[in-house]
Amino acid sequence: MNSPIPFCDANACVAAGCTATVCRGIGLASNQVLFDRSALVIPGGVNSSIRAFKAVGGTPYVVSRAEGAFVYDVEGNELIDLVQSYGAIILGHAHPKVTEAIRNAAGDGTSYGAPTPREMKLAEAISERVPSCERVRFMNSGTEATSTAVRLARGATGRKRIVTFHGNFHGATDALLAAGGSGLATLGLPGTAGVPEEAVANTWVLPYNVVPTLDNDVAAVFVEPVAANMGLVSPAPGFLEGLRAECDRVGALLVFDEVITGFRLGSGGAQAKYDVKPDLTCFGKVIGGGLPIGAVGGRRDVMENLTPLGSVFHAGTLAGNPLATAAGLAALNELSDDVYMELSARARFTSAMLRDACSGAGIPAQFPVVGTLIGMYFGNELGTKTPTNFAEAQTTDEALYAKVFHALLSGGVALAPGAYEAVFVGLSHTDSVLDQLAVRVSTALKGLMN
Numbered sequence: 001m002n003s004p005i006p007f008c009d010a011n012a013c014v015a016a017g018c019t020a021t022v023c024r025g026i027g028l029a030s031n032q033v034l035f036d037r038s039a040l041v042i043p044g045g046v047n048s049s050i051r052a053f054k055a056v057g058g059t060p061y062v063v064s065r066a067e068g069a070f071v072y073d074v075e076g077n078e079l080i081d082l083v084q085s086y087g088a089i090i091l092g093h094a095h096p097k098v099t100e101a102i103r104n105a106a107g108d109g110t111s112y113g114a115p116t117p118r119e120m121k122l123a124e125a126i127s128e129r130v131p132s133c134e135r136v137r138f139m140n141s142g143t144e145a146t147s148t149a150v151r152l153a154r155g156a157t158g159r160k161r162i163v164t165f166h167g168n169f170h171g172a173t174d175a176l177l178a179a180g181g182s183g184l185a186t187l188g189l190p191g192t193a194g195v196p197e198e199a200v201a202n203t204w205v206l207p208y209n210v211v212p213t214l215d216n217d218v219a220a221v222f223v224e225p226v227a228a229n230m231g232l233v234s235p236a237p238g239f240l241e242g243l244r245a246e247c248d249r250v251g252a253l254l255v256f257d258e259v260i261t262g263f264r265l266g267s268g269g270a271q272a273k274y275d276v277k278p279d280l281t282c283f284g285k286v287i288g289g290g291l292p293i294g295a296v297g298g299r300r301d302v303m304e305n306l307t308p309l310g311s312v313f314h315a316g317t318l319a320g321n322p323l324a325t326a327a328g329l330a331a332l333n334e335l336s337d338d339v340y341m342e343l344s345a346r347a348r349f350t351s352a353m354l355r356d357a358c359s360g361a362g363i364p365a366q367f368p369v370v371g372t373l374i375g376m377y378f379g380n381e382l383g384t385k386t387p388t389n390f391a392e393a394q395t396t397d398e399a400l401y402a403k404v405f406h407a408l409l410s411g412g413v414a415l416a417p418g419a420y421e422a423v424f425v426g427l428s429h430t431d432s433v434l435d436q437l438a439v440r441v442s443t444a445l446k447g448l449m450n
């Protein structure tokens with residue numbers, strides 16, 4: 001059968017200016033109805049597992065559209081959005097410069113299977129802002145960037161071993177989906193079904209913030225230079241420098257996963273902030289202006305191991321996509337040093353506001369800040385200590401987080417549905433939005449602990 005795409009509800013959809021293909025879910029009764037219908041064709045109703053409300057319970061809000069700092073669900077509820085597509089959005093949703101760039105680019109065609117000027121310009125922009133990236137290769141997601149970097153590191157060094165750290169996340173890349181044991185070096189334990197032991201047999205998962213002693217079968221050390229997938233853990237003084245020195249000692253490559261931190265902490269990412277130069281850097285999120293993208297950048301001699309110059313294969317039908325590169329260029333064009341200073345001030349304000357609102361409501365919580373990024377930890381376990389590794393981060397009270405999450409959601413504030421995600425503010429979180437946020441947060445949390 002090959003019928004046309006149907007309206008959800010022809011009358012309601014047409015009245016709301018919804019088309020059958022650009023569907024905003026207007027013709028559906030509720031988040032629940034849409035989510036249930038999704039779950040009949042999409043496993044678990046989500047296309048990224050982290051979006052499901054498994055960790056916090058309940059039904060996800062289903063987004064109809066978004067603008068600036070706000071998302072609107074199919075029921076018409078307005079939420080102040082602190083998810084910002086898990087950090088991919090930095091200028092705010094539907095930023096006019098980005099949408100204009102996408103619109104113009106779409107009129108030129110959406111993919112050709114040939115080189116384009118925009119991918120060249122985006123590579124130049126990255127290389128200029130992040131000097132360690134003498135060469136840049138694009139792909140379509142952060143996951144693709146890390147998996148390409150694994151292959152490249154192994155191909156370039158002729159070695160197999162990969163080192164990662166507990167609590168760091170590098171996307172759905174088999175070799176990096178190894179789970180460690182109890183905080184010590186752990187060899188080859190798959191962190192998910194479907195990854196055979198062989199795929200992670202050469203992956204070591206070590207404690208974050210401790211410089212390991214490497215041997216010379218290590219191809220690369222992969223690290224989130226600021227860990228933003230276990231709440232927010234900053235690198236201990238000397239950690240990144242120590243990794244650099246240890247990699248140099250044994251001839252391993254140092255790979256910074258800056259999928260979150262790249263172009264969010266500042267133009268030069270975490271490597272500029274901490275003044276440590278990796279051999280390779282993985283990007284995603286911000287460099288695509290909210291469209292699908294990933295990139296690996298790095299030392300020329302290492303990058304030139306990629307085909308067609310070298311023998312490490314990489315290819316992608318949509319890699320360097322004309323729309324994603326246009327959106328990325330438009331986003332980067334707005335991001336000056338002044339903007340990052342402003343974003344850092346907003347992050348500090350938001351963190352202090354959340355802390356005060358929680359303490360006013362008797363909720364033990366802390367909200368560490370690194371530059372423009374904010375983390376969250378709940379409960380009394382840590383006292384005033386900020387976590388420095390995954391074991392400490394895991395003492396967060398996940399049940400309390402779920403309670404806070406739902407209170408805020410009902411009060412018109414969207415956090416990520418997981419206790420280990422970061423809080424994202426961007427250019428659209430203006431003073432007036434932050435004032436509204438403060439009112440919504442304190443109202444929502446009042447009486448929660450009674």
Ligand SMILES: Cc1ncc(COP(=O)(O)O)c(C=O)c1O
Nearest residue numbers: 141142143169170171259260284
């Ligand atoms: C640090 C880090 N690396 C890699 C990825 C994977 O990126 P993507 O979701 O674009 O595949 C993520 C995703 O959140 C991430 O946080």
